[in-house]
Amino acid sequence: MRTMTEEKHTISLLVDNQPGVLSRIAGMFSGRGYNIESLCVAATMDPLVSRITLVTTGDQLIIEQINKQLNKLVNVIKVHDLTETDFVERETALVKVRARPGHKAEILRLVDIFKCKVVDTNTTHYTIEVTGTVEKLSAFLNLLKPMGIKEIARTGSIALSRNNK
Amino acid sequence: MKITGAQILMAIFKEERVDTVFGMTGGAAIDIFDELARTNIQHIMVRHEQGAVHAADGYARAKRSVGVCIVTSGPGATNTVSGLASAYMDSIPVVVFTAQVPTNLIGNDAFQEVDIVGITRPCTKHNYLVRSIEDLARTVKEAFYVARSGRPGPVLVDIPKDIIQGKTAYKPLRAPSLKSYNPTYKPNMKQVKKAINLIREARKPVIFAGGGVILSGASRELAEFARRLNAPVTASLMGLGAFPGTDELWLGMPGMHGTYRANMSIGSCDLLIGIGVRFDDRVTGKIDTFAPHAKIIHIDIDPTSIRKNIPVAVPIVGDCKIALGELKKLMDEEALIIDPYKNKPWLDQIEEWKSTNPLSYEQMDIIKPQYVIERLYDMTNGQAIITTEVGQNQMWAAQYYHFDQPNSFITSGGLGCMGFGFPAAIGAQVASQDKLVVDIAGDGSIQMNIQEMATAVQYSLPVKIVILNNKYLGMVRQWQQLFYEKRYASTSIDEAPDFVKLAESYGAVGLRATRPQEVVPVLKEGLSTPKPVIMDFWVDREECVYPMVPAGAPMTEMLLV
Ligand SMILES: Cc1ncc(C[n+]2csc(CCOP(=O)(O)OP(=O)(O)O)c2C)c(N)n1
Ligand SMILES: [Mg+2]
Secondary structure (H helix, E strand, O other): OOOOOOEEEEEEEEEEOOOOHHHHHHHHHHHOOOOOOEEEEEEOOOOOEEEEEEEEEEOHHHHHHHHHHHHHOOOEEEEEEHHHOOEEEEEEEEEEEEOOHHHHHHHHHHHHHOOOEEEEEOOOEEEEEEEEOHHHHHHHHHHHHHHOEEEEEEOOOEEEEOOOO | OEEEHHHHHHHHHHHOOOOEEEEOOOOOOHHHHHHHOOOOOEEEEOOOHHHHHHHHHHHHHHHOOOEEEEEOOOHHHHOOHHHHHHHHHOOOOEEEEEEEOOHHHOOOOOOOOOOHHHHHHHHOOEEEEOOOHHHHHHHHHHHHHHHHOOOOOOEEEEEEHHHHHOEEEOOOOOOOOEOOEOOOOOOOHHHHHHHHHHHHHOOOEEEEEOHHHHHOOOHHHHHHHHHHHOOOEEEOHHHOOOOOOOOOOEOOOOOOOOOHHHHHHHHHOOEEEEEOOOOOHHHHOOHHHOOOOOEEEEEEOOHHHOOOOOOOOEEEEOOHHHHHHHHHHHHHHOOOOOOOOOOHHHHHHHHHHHHHOOOOOOOOOOEOHHHHHHHHHHHOOOOOEEEEOOOHHHHHHHHHOOOOOOOOEEOOOOOOOOOOHHHHHHHHHHHOOOOOEEEEEEOOHHHHOHHHHHHHHHOOOOOEEEEEEOOEOHHHHHHHHHHOOOOOOOOEOOOOOOHHHHHHHOOOEEEEEOOHHHHHHHHHHHHHOOOOEEEEEEEOOOOOOOOEOOOOOOOOOOEOO
16 A cells, blocks of 8 residues: 655745744654755744745655644644645755866866856865755766865755745 | 733633642742632642643543643643643643743753753643743633644643733733634535445444544434444544443444454454544554455544554544534435445344453452452443553453443543553542542552542542552563563562552541452442542452454454453
């Protein structure tokens, strides 16, 4: 019965902007043994409401439970599993990469191709800002890897449905 | 006019028709109790805060309302955790108020400060830390609303001392409505229609009721439904009493210590209608062998209960009573009549299972625990409110006391929390003064909250305790006998108090039976004594609860004796 294939789901939540709400959500995931791959919280236009975008994985039944369990939390206003719909998803990363003399041109060429920005530089490193889909980010990071990535900071995915409702 | 936080609390208690609170005072809570003493609300002062929450739980079930507790900060608050967890697992509406250190000290590791909201987040339906006196009234109103609505459950409200003492204007608030919390009561009619199609086709239906039927007050609707379908009924531990235990269609409880016929019926039915149940592992056993031939209709108010453990053909999210009402309406509209002979071969088969392996024991020269419960059942005409502790005593109570009424069986079902039964009996007795309330106890469990005997004596609550004394942590010993080659590691509890003297030392009455012929006289005397009584029955030490399905095995593979 149970389909064991793991799927990745991006879920968008509107929640009460109150202390403790994030820990309720995180606690639900850890207490029930579900995964959080990334989680991003910020205010919305309504100061009483925050939006959380989270990416999780699980088989079909687990994803169904995650959606229901999130809905059950008293502080969660709305749960939208975007994976079921048409949506746009972006992530931003800051990448500090070694800029050896022999690699500088190649790095800048990649920055150009991937439409990124060098936001900081010193004698030994470039810090690059890259935004895109998760696939674009991994492709970019894979290409930079041989040059020597010193540090990465990623925002985690944020996403919105393409519908107007 | 401005009033204090404590006064606001009392005002809302009045609005919510709270007539009793269970609690224990302390430095942070002193102002609440000071104010409480000026009202006509009864305070049952317990001797341990765990007892307060279990008592509020028993009270909530016996009274079909919300149970209320008030405790102090720090250790008072942490002592409520087992009570909250038990009420949470069993979906019982309880509101616990914990006093907290003053707002300006929170986070400073102040004396008797704990983050009780953090600690109880996963074992409450919801909880609150009140951050300003302006929020107090709304929060308390909301707490009662959340506790009793939807799938009920415990709610904790943590109130810092400066807010309890502070003053603000108070105006009664309207009933809360939350945009983030909106339980579904009315089922989707498309699903109801699908359910009826399955019912029409079924040849071997079984109805499986749970605590949800009791919580929604749907016993009458359930009985009508069962009769109309001419379908046998089983009920989980939490559902006992939802359907009369003396009815012809009654199968007994299913699961690990369920009846042979209940487990066999689930194993061969073609339609299983789960109503207000959550298909707990103690009922399903090995999950992929559970009800292998059945299509399942599952009615529950909590969407997370549905398809959590088992696949379901027709999920119906809604209140049990309303959903059964809608099913009836639609069956009437479609003039659905179940031919009474259609299920006959099925009911005949069940009759045969019933007679081949009924629950049984043999009363010889040592008292059998089952015998005590059977006599208790007879002598109380099945009319007592029974609470239980946890272990063998709980299972024998479930098997041998036949519950005809909802809320007459009060047990820690989901958590299985030893020490529950006695304080729960106190709460039930407060809620129903004119009823006989009996805690069926084990010699181990009773020691976990025995201090509440002082409470029972203080408030003249004539609860009866029937100890099935096997001088063992019996249920665990049973597992050791059956699955650990009789290595009784850490289960013998020979070193116990003399329960008769113990009762007497509290100012209660203690009685003992050591031989079978003493059972009836002791019950007779104990049940008719208008005081708290401990009846200590020395039972066969190595008696086991049968049938038994080993954990994780298919439910039809029962050990029968
Ligand atoms: C608070 C708590 N601690 C431990 C357990 C594990 N446990 C389950 S049954 C049991 C034995 C109970 O002994 P007793 O009350 O004498 O009941 P009996 O099984 O002998 O009837 C134990 C230790 C539990 N359920 N609850
Ligand atoms: Mg025992």
